[in-house]
Amino acid sequence: MSIQQYKHILVPIDGSQESELAFEKAVAVAKRNDGAELHMVHVVDTRAFQNISSFDTAMVEQVTETAKQTMDKYIAKAKEEGLDNVAYSIEYGSPKVVIANDVPKDLHTDLIMIGATGLNTVERILIGSVTEYVTRTAVCDVLVVRTGLDNK
Template identity: 35%
Template sequence: MTERYCNILAAVDGSPQAHQALMEAVEAARRNNARLYIAQVINSSGLLLNRATPIAQIIEEEKKAALKLLEEEVAGVDYYNKQMITCVGSPKKALCFDLPEVYKIDLIYIGATGKGKLERMLVGSTTDYVVNNAPCDVMVVR
């Protein structure tokens, strides 16, 4: 485990566990004087369900909703060195590989659960995937 973290990623999805993970990530960023990245990944696999609407329009609407959620989450965060990130793709891949590589993440905070029970069974847990595949330390928050 790294003694000092420089770049911390907090994954948010609107769930209570993700919010708690964000609050703990803020405290870890303060303790380490680290850069805090707050990310929401728009799951691209669910975007193709509505085929009557052009995909570009769907992505734009999802990005606006994601940015609104991020702004709501960050509204209570009193930390100077933070950056909000929204991206489209596989949450598992983005949180585990893409974002850590681009932003040199050395610690990921993620909620223990975020989806409903049925969806977790069908798709698999993003948290489980990140814990088992991330290239850096992962803190799971309940």
């Protein structure tokens, strides 16, 4: 019997504390899984721009630039931790679908490590949490991270 080895780990990054915890644990899991690839994804929710009268490309470019700066910091942090096989992408669309289906299929992801949602109960009922959707519909294993490296 062989031990389950994850080769392609995906961690969505959205700037929240929850995604920070997921990133930290994903680095640790990638290291334990003998140099697994860690891929971070940030999804720019294009639906958020639909209400703006003229689709403002400058605004999208600003959001993208901010995301790139954040991702570059995470890449540096992962490399400091001794992880070489690390990359990121910035995608556009519905975060739920991109994280649960599109990116995992493209990258042959076998584990998604996602932060627990910060939404309250009413918000979850009205808009549904990305985390909840991903755990229900993802094409691979999903680990919802609720705690830091010390499991607190």
